[in-house]
Amino acid sequence: xxxxxxxxxxxxxxxxxxxxRMVYGNDAWASNNRGQQRTLRDLRSQRPAxxxxxxxxxxxxxDTLGYALLDAPADPSxxxxxxxxxxxxxxxxxxxxxxxxxxxxxxxxxKDPLRHxxxxxxLLTPGALGVLDAFYAGAxxxxxxxxxxxxxxxxxxxxxxHYGNQWHCDxxxxxxxxxxxxxxxxxxxxxxxxxxxxxxxxxxxMRTGFIDNGxxxxxxxxxxxxxxxxxxxxxxxxxSAFCNTTRCxxxxxxxxxxxxxxxxxxxxxxxxxxxxxxxxxxxVPLDPNVxxxxxx
Numbered sequence: 001x002x003x004x005x006x007x008x009x010x011x012x013x014x015x016x017x018x019x020x021r022m023v024y025g026n027d028a029w030a031s032n033n034r035g036q037q038r039t040l041r042d043l044r045s046q047r048p049a050x051x052x053x054x055x056x057x058x059x060x061x062x063d064t065l066g067y068a069l070l071d072a073p074a075d076p077s078x079x080x081x082x083x084x085x086x087x088x089x090x091x092x093x094x095x096x097x098x099x100x101x102x103x104x105x106x107x108x109x110x111k112d113p114l115r116h117x118x119x120x121x122x123l124l125t126p127g128a129l130g131v132l133d134a135f136y137a138g139a140x141x142x143x144x145x146x147x148x149x150x151x152x153x154x155x156x157x158x159x160x161x162h163y164g165n166q167w168h169c170d171x172x173x174x175x176x177x178x179x180x181x182x183x184x185x186x187x188x189x190x191x192x193x194x195x196x197x198x199x200x201x202x203x204x205x206m207r208t209g210f211i212d213n214g215x216x217x218x219x220x221x222x223x224x225x226x227x228x229x230x231x232x233x234x235x236x237x238x239x240s241a242f243c244n245t246t247r248c249x250x251x252x253x254x255x256x257x258x259x260x261x262x263x264x265x266x267x268x269x270x271x272x273x274x275x276x277x278x279x280x281x282x283x284v285p286l287d288p289n290v291x292x293x294x295x296x
Contacts, residue, residue, distance in 0.1 A: 020033070021206040021207060021210065022206075022207055024174075025199070025202060025203030025206050025207060025247075026169045026174070026202065026203075026206060026246055026247050027168070027169040027170075027171055027206070027246075028169065028170070028171045028172065028173070028174060028246045029171065032171060032172060032173045032174060032246065033174055036173050036174040036175045037174070037175075039175055039270055040135075040136070040137075040175055040270065043136060043137040043139050043270055043272075044137040046137070047137040047138055047139055047275065051130060051133065051134040052130075055127075055130040055131055055134050056134050058070070058131045058134070058242075059131050059134035059135040062131070062135055062177065062242055062244060063135075064199065065198040065199055065200070066196075066198055066199040066202070066243065066244040066247045066248040067196065067198060067231065067241060067242060067243045067244065067248060068131060068241065068242045069235065069239070069240075069241045070125070070127050070128060070131070070239065070240050070241065070242075071127070072125060072126075072127045073125075073236070073238035073239045073240075074122060074123045074125055074181070074238040074239075074240070075122060075125075076238065078119055078122035078123065079123075079183070079237060079238040081117075081119035081122075082117055082119045082120055082122070082123060082183055082264065083183055083237070083262075085116065085117030085118075085119055085120075086110075086117060086147060086149075086183055086262050088116075089110055089113075089116045089117060089147075090108060090110065090147075090149050090262070095110060095111060095112070095116055096108050096109060096110050096111060097109055097111055097290060097291060097292055097294075099163070099290070099294055099295055099296040100162045100163055100295070100296065101160070101161055101162050101163070101295045101296070102157060102160050102161075102162055103153070103157065103162060105151070106150065106151045106152070106153055106162050106163060107148060107149070107150050107151070107162065107163035107296045108148060108149045109146060109147070109148045109290045109296070110146075110147040110148070110290075111286075111290055111291070112286060113145055113146065113147035113264075114145055114281065114284065117147065120145065120147065120264055121281050123181045123240065123264055123266075124179070124266060124280065124281075125240070128179055128240060128242075129280075131242065132177070132268060132276075133276075135177065136268070136270050138275040138276060139270055139271050139272065139273075139274065139275055139276065140268050140269065140270055140271060140276055141268070141269060141271045141276065141280070142266055142267065142268060142280055142281065142284045143176070143267040143268065143269045144267050144284065144285065144286070144287035145264075145265070145266055145267075145281075145284060145287070146263075146264070146265040146266075146267075146287060146290065147183075147262070147263070147264050147265075148262070148263055148265075148296075149260050149261065149262050149263075150163050150192070150252055150254075150255060150260065150261050150263075151255060151259075151260045152254060152255050152256060152257045152258065152259065152260075153165060153254050158254060159214070161213050161214070162296070163252055163296040164250075164251055164252045164296060165214075165251060165252050165253075165254055166213040166214025166215075166251055167210075167213065167214050167216075167224055167249050167250070167251045168213045168214070168249065168250070168251065169202065169206075169245070169246060169247070169248070169249055169250070170245040170246045171246065172245070172246045173246070173269070174244065174246050174247055175269065175270050176244070176245075176246060176267065176268070176269050177242050177243075177244055177267070177268045178242070178243055178244075178245050178265055178266065178267050178268070179240055179241070179242050179265065179266040179267075179268070180194060180233060180240060180241050180242075180243060180263060180264075180265055181238075181239075181240040181263070181264040181265070181266075182233065182235055182236065182237050182238065182239050182240070182263070183237055183238075183262045183263060183264055184237060184260075184261045184262045184263075185236070185237045187233070187234050187235075187237075187261060188232075188234050189227070189232045189234055189253065190256075191253070191255060191256055191259065191261075192252070192253035192254055192255035192256070192259070192261045193232045193233050193234040193253045194232075194233040194250070194251075194252055194253060194263070195230045195231065195232045195233065195250065195251060195253060196230065196231055196233075196243055196245075196248045196249065196250035196251075197223075197224070197229060197230055197231070197248055197249040197250070198231065198248060199244075199247050199248060201223060201229050201249070202247060202248050202249040204219070204220075204223060205220045205223050205224050205249055206220070206249070207220075208220045208223070209221060210224070210249075214251070224249070232253075
């Protein structure tokens with residue numbers, strides 16, 4: 001009965017979202033699409049930020065494709081410190097919370113990652129700062145910081161939503177960017193790499209049969225599940241990538257049985273209060289969505 005009710009709810013949500021998908025090519029509804037690009041244009045016209053050609057190319061790629069992989073990794077000593085901090089905190093029940101929707105322990109978040117692993121700040125590299133300044137014309141802030149671990153989902157549970165393991169678009173304003181930083185070694189498409197579709201492919205999928213989380217029919221199903229059309233975040237530990245998870249269909253890969261994968265994520269939004277400060281981590285609030293009773 002629960003499964004039937006869920007399918008009915010999903011079908012209703014899908015029908016309600018269909019007009020926005022046809023217009024915008026994502027699931028963020030009109031309020032999170034309309035005017036967002038105008039906000040960026042206004043920022044960029046008011047505060048032109050001189051940047052080098054490669055940095056501007058990456059910012060432009062985020063505009064058109066929804067993602068950009070950064071070539072320069074974090075400092076190795078900073079990465080080792082973050083990995084050690086992650087290992088120390090991730091099994092501490094006082095510092096973490098399990099947030100799986102059906103099996104709580106398959107995903108675990110650190111409740112105050114900047115306090116427990118202050119070295120995370122070093123993962124926001126000069127290269128990443130440059131791309132952010134180019135994209136937002138210097139007027140941006142960190143909305144929140146996350147550190148989490150995902151584990152294996154049994155085969156008979158993989159058709160359910162546990163921690164973003166099914167294809168979906170987030171419902172943030174389309175000016176929201178996320179920087180994903182790989183902190184686990186040896187991540188591959190086969191052992192749980194994060195994967196996503198770029199903006200053009202996402203639009204095609206959304207407009208040709210996408211229904212809801214992980215469900216699609218017709219051309220959308222074939223394109224969504226075609227590994228040749230997806231991008232995989234299978235870079236070495238310490239490397240990072242920007243992804244606009246509102247405009248890019250994406251999902252978490254599922255680690256093999258007996259293994260886990262860690263990740264660090266920074267979320268950025270534009271601000272109209274002026275240029276970013278010298279310390280972008282000043283006054284970063286705790287993430288209210290990482291708490292007991294919440295779900296990933």
